[in-house]
Amino acid sequence: xxxxxxxxxxxxxxxxxxxxxxxxxxxxxxxxxxxxxxxxxxxxxxxxxxxxxxxxxxxxxxxxxxxxxxxxxxxxxxxxxxxxxxxxxxxxxxxxxxxxxxxxxxxxx
Amino acid sequence: xxxxxxxxxxxxxxxxxxxxxxxxxxxxxxxxxxxxxxxxxxxxxxxxxxxxxxxxxxxxxxxxxxxxxxxxxxxxxxxxxxxxxxxxxxxxxxxxxxxxxxxxxxxxxxxxxxxxxxx
Numbered sequence: 001x002x003x004x005x006x007x008x009x010x011x012x013x014x015x016x017x018x019x020x021x022x023x024x025x026x027x028x029x030x031x032x033x034x035x036x037x038x039x040x041x042x043x044x045x046x047x048x049x050x051x052x053x054x055x056x057x058x059x060x061x062x063x064x065x066x067x068x069x070x071x072x073x074x075x076x077x078x079x080x081x082x083x084x085x086x087x088x089x090x091x092x093x094x095x096x097x098x099x100x101x102x103x104x105x106x107x108x109x
Numbered sequence: 110x111x112x113x114x115x116x117x118x119x120x121x122x123x124x125x126x127x128x129x130x131x132x133x134x135x136x137x138x139x140x141x142x143x144x145x146x147x148x149x150x151x152x153x154x155x156x157x158x159x160x161x162x163x164x165x166x167x168x169x170x171x172x173x174x175x176x177x178x179x180x181x182x183x184x185x186x187x188x189x190x191x192x193x194x195x196x197x198x199x200x201x202x203x204x205x206x207x208x209x210x211x212x213x214x215x216x217x218x219x220x221x222x223x224x225x226x227x228x
Contacts, residue, residue, distance in 0.1 A: 001171065034214040036154075043204055043218040044146075044154065050213060087154055091213030096168040098144060098208070098215065100154040 002026050006088050006101030012109045019075040021104045023088035026069075032091040033071045035064055038103075039084045047086075048073065075106075083108055111135040113143075113205050113219035120225045121195050128191035129222045131205030138186035139163040142208035144215055145179060145190045149201045159208065160188055195226045 003026040013019050023033065031051035036044040046055045048064035051071060061076045075082055088101040116130040131143060144159035158169035162181040169179070181188040188205060203222050206215035 032213045036215075038154075043221055044206075044215075045218070046214050046216050049216075055216070085153075089154075089156075089214070096159065097170060098156045098159070098213075099170075100146075100156060103153040 001097065002029060002090055002092050002099060004088055004090055004099055004101040006104055008104060009102060010105040010107070012107045013078050014109045015078055015080060017078045019078050019082075019106060021073040021086055021088075021106075023066075023071045023073070023101050024069055025071075025090055028068050029090045029092065031067045033064075033066065034089045034091070035062075035073045036087045036089060037082075037084045038087065044087065078106070078108070080108060082106060111207075111217050113207060113217055115203075115205060115219040115222045118223040118225070120227070123195055123197055123226055123228055125195050125226075126191070126193050127195055127224065128189050129203060129224065131188045131190075131219050133186045133188070133207070136207075139183050141210060143181065143188040144206050144208055145177075145188075146204045146206060146215075147173075147201045148204065148221075154204075157190070157203075162186075162188065195224075197226050197228075199224060200226045 005024045033051045035048040038044040052064045063074045085103045085105045087103045114132045139162050145157040147155045157173040158179045160167045160179045162183045178191045205219040207217040209216045
């Protein structure tokens with residue numbers, strides 16, 4: 001099974017700061033990596049799919065990059081409404097699996 | 110509007126059985142995989158398994174194989190997650206989510222169903 005290591009597990013940043021979260025796969029997953037935002041008490045929401053594609057309606061301050069085993073998620077200018085936990089998720093076809101990283105809780109300093 | 114609507118919160122005793130549901134609307138239910146995700150209190154997301162309602166092809170995470178059963182009734186556009194004998198450790202929020210056609214991601218999510226197992 002492919003394991004996903006997400007870091008950091010939490011971070012605190014100021015409004016307007018650039019925030020970066022990383023996710024590392026235990027083996028090559030090409031660009032089969034997605035990022036979700038989960039606000040407290042709410043269902044997760046897809047932000048980035050296939051490593052770098054912005055889901056429709058998602059603000060452009062969110063971005064993703066990477067391929068193979070190393071991936072990065074960035075918020076270019078942190079806003080108060082971005083307070084949430086962010087998860088990476090990998091897709092494997094054989095066997096079919098959609099495994100999540102451990103999550104990163106983002107707070108305002 | 111594309112949406113997944115899940116059944117309401119459940120409170121059960123250990124050893125009881127349970128089946129929760131996820132009803133899709135606004136899209137072709139038989140053309141998209143539906144997955145289930147567990148979130149234990151204060152913890153992260155865990156992928157449990159996924160079903161293709163068109164032919165009931167079902168895959169499970171090894172962590173959940175044999176612990177739950179995923180099924181679907183395409184005639185009423187509804188997917189299910191069931192337990193035959195609940196444990197206290199099954200206490201969690203459970204989400205269903207749609208996997209897009211040919212996609213690697215889950216683009217539409219249900220609102221979640223809280224399951225509490227306590228004696």
